[in-house]
């Protein structure tokens with residue numbers, strides 16, 4: 001591959017960060033890279049708000065009695081923790097930050113197809129965020145992030161409409177992002193960048209975008225109906241007015257189950273970039289990994305009712321949804337096996353991103369395997385709505401999605417900021433996150449099987465030991481999350497300048513300077529090689545290990 | 548020997564052991580799979596770590612391997628699926644002749660009514676070895692009836708009946724939790740299930756005061772609310788004779804048939820025009836908002852009781868004197 005066009009990093013070189021200065025140049029930007037950074041700042045804010053709520057929840061659960069906060073406050077805490085983490089952090093995290101930054105770079109485009117719509121999507125996010133924070137600060141919501149009816153429409157007397165509206169609006173920001181990605185990936189690939197040469201991160205973004213486009217409108221409709229029933233006393237879900245509460249659950253999960261894949265597919269894409277790079281090998285079974293993403297996106301739409309096995313639906317429906325849930329597990333298993341096989345006969349460097357990738361594979365595997373428990377009808381009856389479910393989805397969404405996000409942030413940080421982060425601190429943080437995570441969530445599997453229901457403000461004393469372990473773990477986890485935040489900020493000023501390709505990675509984004517110029521490439525690249533062409537890329541003389 | 552192992556709750560029903568067996572199988576399987584993956588990753592990472600004079604070998608992939616590691620897991624998944632489904636079918640199919648208990652959930656308490664007429668709040672007494680079928684409904688929001696020691700859980704949905712059943716196997720006191728978030732005091736909506744030896748249970752039954760069996764309460768209501776003016780024991784009434792109809796198919800005027808179950812009776816009382824019995828006019832007044840959940844339960848219990856004594860006439864005051872209901876406990 002031809003690396004001669006690459007410009008050496010010169011501090012004064014013009015790039016997307018120093019091309020323009022001032023608040024206006026940021027708030028009115030249409031540069032996908034700047035919008036990515038706007039998103040980064042916003043979702044980080046919400047991550048810490050949601051994280052704060054999580055810590056308060058864990059503190060309350062330190063003792064069996066409800067003593068730290070009132071019952072109502074506790075209910076609001078877990079509701080808003082869920083809503084903020086899901087809709088304002090996890091769903092937008094990788095697509096809106098790394099996806100925004102990388103999709104054009106990876107396919108050799110100057111920007112996304114619709115740069116102004118991209119900016120609009122960020123503004124929608126901000127409007128939604130303000131609405132959400134307003135709801136939080138003026139009393140909060142207590143419906144659970146699932147908004148189950150008729151509680152949400154006829155019983156709760158908290159800010160349901162406002163929070164619903166916030167999530168409705170943030171949904172449109174997702175839809176616009178998805179639309180932008182789909183069009184960009186179809187129409188703006190550089191010459192020679194065929195579908196089968198696309199990096200797997202692009203495949204996963206494509207699959208995610210499909211879910212954004214097809215799933216999110218259903219969430220919007222569902223929330224509209226909730227708002228209408230609540231505001232105008234229509235009878236849609238409330239049985240006393242002739243409605244059907246289970247209809248709500250079907251509609252809600254029709255979006256919210258695929259939403260799980262919105263959260264995990266992008267992380268899978270990141271792992272598929274990191275593992276080949278640090279084992280200096282092309283990925284094992286490229287086309288199978290790519291098609292597994294599409295398979296997950298499609299099958300993911302067919303399993304929603306596995307959240308409702310005890311909700312009162314027919315046993316035959318339950319049978320079908322259970323079976324389909326096992327089908328969707330197959331492509332996930334394929335991915336795990338292919339990542340592992342990629343390591344085989346590689347030349348492996350234990351850098352921070354790879355440690356996160358290992359963490360991801362391990363935790364995602366455990367999350368996926370415990371999913372088999374939940375899809376087994378007979379076992380699900382016992383463990384659904386207990387801490388087992390909490391543990392399971394945190395293994396997927398925190399152990400999986402957040403690990404992948406952090407791995408990706410470390411991997412592309414040199415490209416984004418033009419600076420290196422301190423490698424040894426990076427590895428330390430990865431280790432702390434891994435340990436803290438397992439200590440927080442592993443005990444919850446046992447707790448769940450023992451029968452502790454979720455969303456309990458107070459609990460029988462025999463559950464205390466496991467809860468104490470979990471709370472202890474959460475404080476460790478918090479340190480693990482604060483650390484990268486601190487050294488990323490530090491590196492922006494003091495970090496070593498990054499080479500265009502510090503890891504010797506494949507991919508067009510590494511063939512332009514770090515940070516990239518506003519229009520990404522000096523000239524439109526011509527792609528003549530397959531993705532993950534590690535046989536033909538030299539490792540930099542010295543892999544950046546220590547600053 | 549595992550009964551007091553702290554990794555699972557007490558096993559106090561016939562289903563508990565079945566659920567645990569599959570659970571343990573899954574734990575073993577998952578442990579094996581995760582350990583296999585972890586060991587592989589660590590072994591590769593150690594063996595193929597970057598060192599001078601050693602380059603990675605570029606391997607494209609292997610269709611045979613891909614097929615292998617899709618098909619084998621899928622086969623295992625099918626086994627788990629079938630196993631889980633078999634347990635589920637058992638859990639979902641109440642045996643014939645089970646004792647029925649009507650449960651009304653409301654924010655934030657459980658109200659339980661025995662066929663014999665005993666009412667309990669947040670506490671349920673049942674004898675060892677008898678099949679118990681719960682007929683559950685909610686007065687407000689969705690709740691969920693969860694007894695970890697029995698490994699059963701069933702959402703309790705307003706506006707309809709759901710059912711669950713269990714057969715206790717060990718005397719003791721077990722947690723009853725509400726497992727579906729239902730508002731402020733969700734975590735306070737807990738109670739206990741007291742499983743008694745049959746003799747103790749009989750003693751408990753005779754000790755508690757009751758105003759007569761649930762069916763006899765229903766019978767009284769049937770008179771009071773004027774149901775008996777239309778539903779008579781002969782074929783001359785303006786409404787169908789309800790004796791002996793429970794569990795049987797009903798022909799509707801649109802040509803469809805439905806099985807007369809608890810939910811059908813419920814709907815027929817609250818909203819009669821939803822389904823019209825063939826050959827009758829839609830003249831029955833709706834009782835939505837007129838009868839409470841408890842009264843409804845009593846009416847349903849009464850109409851069902853007409854099956855056991857089909858010769859008795861609906862509305863006849865001589866039918867089913869209070870206290871004739873309890874069946875002899877079946878000890879297995």
Ligand SMILES: [Cu+2]
Pocket residue numbers: 655689690691725726727728729733736
């Ligand atoms: Cu409840």
